[in-house]
Amino acid sequence: MTAPAPAAAAAALTTGALARRLGVSPTTIRSWESRYGIGPAHRDPGRHRRWEPHDVAVLEEMCRLTARGVTPAEAARVALAVAARPAAPGTPPLPSPAVPAPGGNILPVGTVRPECRGLARAAVRLDAPEMARILRRSIDDLGAVTAWTEVMTPALRAAGRKWAAEGERCVEVEHLLSWHVAAALRRAADRADDRAGRPPGPAALLAGTPTELHSLPLEAVAAGLAERGLAFRMFGPALPPEALLEAVRRTGPPAVLLWSQAARTADRALAHRVARTTWGPHGARTGPVVLTAGPGWAGPRRPPGTLRPRDLATALDQLERLLR
Structure with a gap:
């Protein structure tokens, strides 16, 4: 087989490199290729896909249109038509696809993935x-x-x-x-959990404060812990104070994550009580490290004996250190 010219090979990108350049996932690029035919114009048998400048331009147009709210199917049609059309002087541009007006039956999410x-x-x-x-x-x-x-x-x-x-x-x-x-x-x-089996060792306790009804951030933390092979016990939102303290005493967690979404649900006195809860024989008693997670804990006053992770990724890192 004839090897590609050095300049062309240098200019071509792998799918992973192209994904990083565009700010999308490689899975998204592969999905667009299989669904809408947006793929490399040339592909060598037995080689990974190589995206040349012409191919990259098509995907850049695809990303530009979908970012404006155009459906992927319509964006692909326009991107491919623009790429296939000769750029002759005086050629009128293709009509732009319809972009949903603000409001109506859309969710305006801004600049996102x-x-x-x-x-x-x-x-x-x-x-x-x-x-x-x-x-x-x-x-x-x-x-x-x-x-x-x-x-x-x-x-x-x-x-x-x-x-x-x-x-x-x-x-x-x-x-x-x-x-x-x-x-x-x-x-x-x-x-x-199914892949790794039930993780051995101590488990973190995850709970919302007594008046906190949001549970989805706790589910994200639980999934992140499971991905790292770390054990947890999930008690969900709005756990009453005495039930929380009893759960801490009965399970002896090295770490307790308390979620608060808004300032009105951040119970600093309770967080301090949890941090002071101990168990074990006299002379060797121990207690948990309490992570006050969520925007409700913002402010200059941090409950004594607690940590305040700035985001969920930081909370996971702190939990991993405590559980390991």
Whole structure:
């Protein structure tokens, strides 16, 4: 076989390098290729795909259009047509595809990953199978915590804003999206447990403060711990104070993560009580390290004897050090 010219070989990109350049996942690029025929113009048998400048330009146009809210199918049609059309002087441009107007039946998510835009579009359509597929792929490609931060959270916030602005008209979107996010995170935790077996050693205790009703961030932490092969006990949101203290005494966790979404649910006195709870024989008693996680704990006063991770990735790193 004839080797490609050195200049062409140097200019060509692998799928991974192209994904990093465009800010999308390699899975997204492969999906666009299989669904819409957006792939390398030339491919050598037995070699990995190599994306040359012409191919890259098509994908850049695809990303530009989908970022504006154009559906992937329509964006692919226009991107391929632009690439195939000769750039003769005086040639009129192709008509731009329709971009959804603000409001209406869309979730404005801003500048986010393509997976998040796809999730938001599927949520508005109440397309449950597509939502499940995007969430599963996002967790597989990015990991649970990155998928939560960069894909799920922006879509959930957009659904919450739309619900607040339009009332009950869009509550079904937020409910369906929340259920699928919780299901995807729980499946990810179960799959990780199935692969690694039940992790040995001590387990972290995960709970929401007594008046905290948000549970999805706790599910993201649980999935992240399972991916790292770390054990946890999930007690969910709104765990009453005495039940929380009893759970700490009975299970003896080296670490307790307490989630608070808003300042009104951050119980600093309770966090201090948990940090002071001890167990074990006299002379060798020990207690947990308490992580006060979530935006509700923001502010200058940190409960004594606690840590305040700045985000879920930091919380996972701290939990891993404590559990190892």
